[in-house]
Amino acid sequence: MPDLDIESTGQGLLALKSLLETRPEAAELLRAMHLGPDLLLPAVLGLFLFLLMRQAAPGATLYGRPAERLLPALTALPAAYVAVDYAENILSLMLFPPAMPASGTADLLAEAISWLTRLKFAALVISGILILRLTFGPKPENEP
Numbered sequence: 001m002p003d004l005d006i007e008s009t010g011q012g013l014l015a016l017k018s019l020l021e022t023r024p025e026a027a028e029l030l031r032a033m034h035l036g037p038d039l040l041l042p043a044v045l046g047l048f049l050f051l052l053m054r055q056a057a058p059g060a061t062l063y064g065r066p067a068e069r070l071l072p073a074l075t076a077l078p079a080a081y082v083a084v085d086y087a088e089n090i091l092s093l094m095l096f097p098p099a100m101p102a103s104g105t106a107d108l109l110a111e112a113i114s115w116l117t118r119l120k121f122a123a124l125v126i127s128g129i130l131i132l133r134l135t136f137g138p139k140p141e142n143e144p
Contacts, residue, residue, distance in 0.1 A: 008113075008118075010107065010113075011110075012114075013110040013113055013114060014106060014107070017095055017096055017097070017110070020096050027097040030096055031096070034092055034093050038085075038089050042081070042089075043082060045081070045082075046079065046081050046082035049124075049127045053071070053074050053127070053130065053134070054071065056135045057071050057074065060134040061138065062074075062134065067134055074134075077123050077126055077127040081120060084123060088116040088120055091112055091113050091116065092113060095110060
């Protein structure tokens with residue numbers, strides 16, 4: 001399918017659904033991905049981001065505040081990434097073959113997946129930026 005221009009929009013996902021209905025081997029490969037590596041990868045990546053955030057926070061400041069006091073809010077981003085990624089995977093299993101949702105349901109699923117994809121990558125990128133900021137950002141000066 002490299003010659004196809006499939007975007008992560010509702011229409012693009014519906015086009016992918018139509019294509020997968022004509023290519024059962026590709027649909028089975030996508031399903032195997034969601035039921036195989038995609039069961040483990042989000043949790044591992046989320047845990048990695050969580051641990052990096054916990055490691056980088058002590059001694060760092062964020063907007064003039066000690067990052068350790070903000071740690072519960074900071075670690076919510078990796079947790080949100082994991083939750084949204086799993087929700088996206090579940091909805092994908094409900095949309096793509098062998099599942100055969102009704103037309104209206106397929107439209108809703110495709111739009112929901114599109115938004116979940118955006119949220120997932122936003123949480124991932126913001127987590128990465130915060131980890132970089134905590135690691136390489138200004139450190140408070142030690143007072144005598």
